[in-house]
Amino acid sequence: MAQVEATTERVVAADAERVFDALADYSGTRARLLPEHFSEYEVREGGDGEGTLVHWKLQATSKRVRDCLLEVSEPTDGELVEKDRNSSMVTTWRVTPAGEGKSRVVVTTVWNGAGGIGGFFEKTFAPKGLGRIYDAVLAKLATEVEK
Secondary structure, eight states, rough: OOOOEEEEEEESSSHHHHHHHHHHTTTTHHHHHOOTTTTEEEEEEEOOOOTOOOEEEOOOOSSSSSEEEEEEOOOOOTTTEEEEESSEEEEEEEEEEEEETTTEEEEEEEEOOOOOHHHHHHHHHHHHHHHHHHHHHHHHHHHTTOO
């Protein structure tokens, strides 16, 4: 079983605090950022960053749907970590200043992949697919915070 990793990033024309606050707002902004790959979105505890428990289904492909129950933590300034209670998946959002009035947002998801030939295909193709999904989230984030 190999670890699989998907990373994508975007520079957003808004300051880091505003961007981070939008990402951490699970009870409001976050739901608006999710593309059609996400369904059954529900905040179960909290709703703003650390201590939030949020549920969604992520349809990565036509056949692959993950039922995610995510615990949110903020281990350092500008960082949100979403740990899935239902799998080994962990998504980390890092927001850092990128010049005057700009921020760099990097999202990285890691999980323990399957073994054998299925694992080979997962490690080869899943990061690209998940990267496209998070590119869509980051595009919606940019639209939201650059208003």
